[in-house]
Amino acid sequence: MPAGSVAEATRPARLRPAPFAGLPRRVRIVEVGPRDGLQNESTPLAVGDKVAFIVRLAAAGLAAIEVGAFVRPDRVPQMADTDEVVRRLGALPGVALSALVPNRAGMARATACGLRDVAVFTAASETFTRRNINMSIDASLSAARDVVDLAAANGARVRGYVSTAWWCPYEGRVGPDAVRRVAGRLLEMGCREVSLGDTIGAATPHEVWALLDRLVRDVQVGSLAVHFHDTRGTALANVLTALWSGITTVDAAAGGLGGCPYAPGASGNLATEDLVYMLDGMDIETGVDLTRLCEASRPLAALLGHALPSRYLAAGRPPAP
Amino acid sequence: MPAGSVAEATRPARLRPAPFAGLPRRVRIVEVGPRDGLQNESTPLAVGDKVAFIVRLAAAGLAAIEVGAFVRPDRVPQMADTDEVVRRLGALPGVALSALVPNRAGMARATACGLRDVAVFTAASETFTRRNINMSIDASLSAARDVVDLAAANGARVRGYVSTAWWCPYEGRVGPDAVRRVAGRLLEMGCREVSLGDTIGAATPHEVWALLDRLVRDVQVGSLAVHFHDTRGTALANVLTALWSGITTVDAAAGGLGGCPYAPGASGNLATEDLVYMLDGMDIETGVDLTRLCEASRPLAALLGHALPSRYLAAGRPPAP
Numbered sequence A, B: 001m002p003a004g005s006v007a008e009a010t011r012p013a014r015l016r017p018a019p020f021a022g023l024p025r026r027v028r029i030v031e032v033g034p035r036d037g038l039q040n041e042s043t044p045l046a047v048g049d050k051v052a053f054i055v056r057l058a059a060a061g062l063a064a065i066e067v068g069a070f071v072r073p074d075r076v077p078q079m080a081d082t083d084e085v086v087r088r089l090g091a092l093p094g095v096a097l098s099a100l101v102p103n104r105a106g107m108a109r110a111t112a113c114g115l116r117d118v119a120v121f122t123a124a125s126e127t128f129t130r131r132n133i134n135m136s137i138d139a140s141l142s143a144a145r146d147v148v149d150l151a152a153a154n155g156a157r158v159r160g161y162v163s164t165a166w167w168c169p170y171e172g173r174v175g176p177d178a179v180r181r182v183a184g185r186l187l188e189m190g191c192r193e194v195s196l197g198d199t200i201g202a203a204t205p206h207e208v209w210a211l212l213d214r215l216v217r218d219v220q221v222g223s224l225a226v227h228f229h230d231t232r233g234t235a236l237a238n239v240l241t242a243l244w245s246g247i248t249t250v251d252a253a254a255g256g257l258g259g260c261p262y263a264p265g266a267s268g269n270l271a272t273e274d275l276v277y278m279l280d281g282m283d284i285e286t287g288v289d290l291t292r293l294c295e296a297s298r299p300l301a302a303l304l305g306h307a308l309p310s311r312y313l314a315a316g317r318p319p320a321p
Helices: A033-040 A047-059 A082-089 A104-112 A126-133 A137-154 A176-189 A205-215 A235-244 A272-281 A290-297 A299-304 A311-315 B033-040 B047-059 B082-089 B104-112 B126-133 B137-154 B176-189 B205-215 B235-244 B272-281 B290-297 B299-304 B311-315
Strands: A028-031 A064-069 A096-100 A117-123 A157-163 A193-198 A224-228 A249-252 B028-031 B064-069 B096-100 B117-123 B157-163 B193-198 B224-228 B249-252
Touching: A028 A272, A033 A047, A033 A064, A047 A064, A047 A082, A047 A290, A047 A299, A064 A082, A082 A096, A082 A104, A104 A117, A104 A137, A117 A126, A117 A137, A117 A176, A126 A137, A126 A157, A137 A157, A137 A176, A157 A176, A176 A193, A176 A205, A193 A249, A205 A224, A205 A235, A205 B272, A224 A235, A235 A272, A235 B235, A249 A272, A272 A290, A272 A311, A272 B205, A290 A299, A290 A311, B028 B272, B033 B047, B033 B064, B047 B064, B047 B082, B047 B290, B047 B299, B064 B082, B082 B096, B082 B104, B104 B137, B117 B126, B117 B137, B117 B176, B126 B137, B126 B157, B137 B157, B137 B176, B157 B176, B176 B193, B176 B205, B193 B249, B205 B224, B205 B235, B224 B235, B235 B272, B249 B272, B272 B290, B272 B311, B290 B299, B290 B311
Parallel strands: A028 A064, A028 A249, A064 A096, A096 A117, A117 A157, A157 A193, A193 A224, A224 A249, B028 B064, B028 B249, B064 B096, B096 B117, B117 B157, B157 B193, B193 B224, B224 B249
Antiparallel strands: none
């Protein structure tokens, strides 16, 4: 009788629970395409095109959208029109619009255009922080505290980003303790949530588990979010691992914006379409309508002059006769 | 004190084992790029280029390589030179070369060029089987049995493929019981292993778990392999789920060959590079050297006239200072 015969086979001896029993029923997606996606594009999008994109994202059901950054226009020209974008958007019912704010000056702009949600940023790698924003980690945390204090005075909510939470482009692997230290300081100063970024898209499930397992010993898991790039194809496997760790907030960018998909070193964000497709298939609610989401992303290929890296966006819904 | 404060936070109440404790230490990769990858390319590869590709794959450590198909040359011209490819390859020490064999005529060709490993194929969806090979499932199983019987007489080993194990392009979702029936018959007739194919790349982790959980009640998990396409970005999350189910054999195609990556409906195989990268990061042995694997795949972009969909191949190794 052959080795794989049905007759002689038995269920393998193991006592593993179904891996999905403990997963959340609902995942909150923070859409970062208009900011983390578009900030790296060589072709800047017109204000009207950004507004249309964001309005369509909201119509698709995305309830938290990062729409821009109040950074120096000479450094990041793609984000120079964030004030105008926010003003033209006005209030979108049920949608929390946010923007990246590096310092007091940025916070003044955010307040002037009425934003109630802002985000500060630092990193777990000293070299990255110095090269990326020309500051030490401590100096960036000090700038973040200024923003948090101003936000508290205005009743605005602050999210903190920790870049290079797993890998640094200069230092290689980053240890969980370094991330723990920075994330803890952001939460202690008053950030509502900390988003852990795999900036160069190099993390694998083991590393994701190792970091989250370390963090949830000290930090409420509900105050953490994950932010993966799909540079090496591992983003959704990492999301699955993060959900298993108790995470319920996941960042993603419509279309997989945020990298040049066909060039060596390509580094797009996890595509919101791919994320929603997987979560839909797992009966995990997101509130996002995948068809409408694709309608939001699809026009960007022509506007930006290149195909978008989202695999679902290219392939579409599987057949359902 | 803010909600996420370190001081007040506690470890969430849960009793989940680390999701990696039960995963295999070693995964066997069946490289299907030269067959399942190249059979869909509009530009046929020259025999010499195929041989060089396969030799490099073997040199990278891939110990099971499907090198072609003994199918009708008028139907699949890309595979017409399989006999010649196998003859020129000769014996590669420690490497099991195999080819797809649809019937007695194909088996005669496989035997004539000395192949010791062959593969038969059917599907779990009746409509797909009829449209793809113009046979009923039962007729295809009968043809498979002819091959298995000839192989047994020659001491050759047979693998069985079950296409549309999760989704059918005509029927939509495919139920686990239909797969169970076909996989069981392949094993009972003498196939050493059955590879379950997500032909249109639509499966999500829940569906992967549901099918494998059903199958391992009746079939030894060691006789099953999984074969994912990364059409909607879920392939590695599905692999992670399959490993969790006890699977230790995973099919993949170097470069992610097997689809047109930038066109709507793109449907490449899971890229071997992306798979090995993830497993390396999880300390799961594959025996494959990722750098040498990329050396095998990289020349194909120019030969085929398009970029390859593997994300790792485009991005490369993350920095390790």
